[in-house]
Amino acid sequence: MNELPLRDIHLPAEISWWPLAIGWWLLPVLITLSIFLIIKFIKYKRLNRKVAFRKIALNELNQLRSKFKDENNSIELIRSVSSLLRRIALSYLPRENAASLTGKNWVSLLNDLSTQTVFTDKTGSLLEQGPYMKQCEFNHSELLSICETWIKTLPETNNTDSITGVTS
Numbered sequence: 001m002n003e004l005p006l007r008d009i010h011l012p013a014e015i016s017w018w019p020l021a022i023g024w025w026l027l028p029v030l031i032t033l034s035i036f037l038i039i040k041f042i043k044y045k046r047l048n049r050k051v052a053f054r055k056i057a058l059n060e061l062n063q064l065r066s067k068f069k070d071e072n073n074s075i076e077l078i079r080s081v082s083s084l085l086r087r088i089a090l091s092y093l094p095r096e097n098a099a100s101l102t103g104k105n106w107v108s109l110l111n112d113l114s115t116q117t118v119f120t121d122k123t124g125s126l127l128e129q130g131p132y133m134k135q136c137e138f139n140h141s142e143l144l145s146i147c148e149t150w151i152k153t154l155p156e157t158n159n160t161d162s163i164t165g166v167t168s
Contacts, residue, residue, distance in 0.1 A: 047156070053091065054151060054152070054154070057084065057088055057151045058148065058151055058152075060084055061081075061084065061144060061147055061148055061151065064077060064080050064081060064084070064144070065144050067080075068140060074135075074136050074137070074138065074140065075130075075131075075133065075134070075135070075136055077140060077143075078126065078127075078130035078131055078136060078138070078143070079130075079131045081127075081143065081144070081147055082127055082130070082131045084147070085110060085127070085147065085150070086098070086099075088151065088154070089109060089110065089113060092113055092154070093109075093113075097109075102128070103128050104124065104128065106127070106128065107119050107123075107124035107127055107128060110127075110150065113154060113155075114150050114153045114154060115153045115154075115155060116153055118146055118149050118150040118153065119146065119150070123142075123143065123146055126138050126143065
């Protein structure tokens with residue numbers, strides 16, 4: 001037999017925990033990036049909801065415009081416009097602040113919601129009394145353009161805590 005000198009098996013050195021593998025470096029970067037993207041997405045959705053709300057309101061106003069051109073019913077137009085404005089106001093304010101208002105308080109609330117005074121005394125009195133009249137003559141295109149301007153000048157955020165619509 002051959003007597004060769006055998007040596008013990010040498011095991012490789014233990015794997016150290018430092019330097020970290022590439023996956024461990026990418027993990028905090030991906031977590032930070034995910035948090036950043038989630039925050040941006042939430043902000044985008046909130047802004048987009050307001051823009052979508054305006055688009056929906058303007059589309060409904062345009063539908064009222066085309067319906068009036070087809071039917072030429074002034075009373076139905078003023079009632080529908082008044083209803084649309086009230087629904088928009090209810091989306092901005094608590095129900096107890098907007099739902100029960102009528103007359104000058106209602107018009108005052110509409111002007112307070114907007115960033116500018118849109119409804120004048122003439123238009124305001126039309127909104128106050130028009131839905132309850134049997135016949136009403138007014139400039140339809142002027143009313144619809146004023147309502148369109150009002151919708152476009154509504155604030156982006158719902159920061160309307162101080163608005164009550166009640167005038168002294």
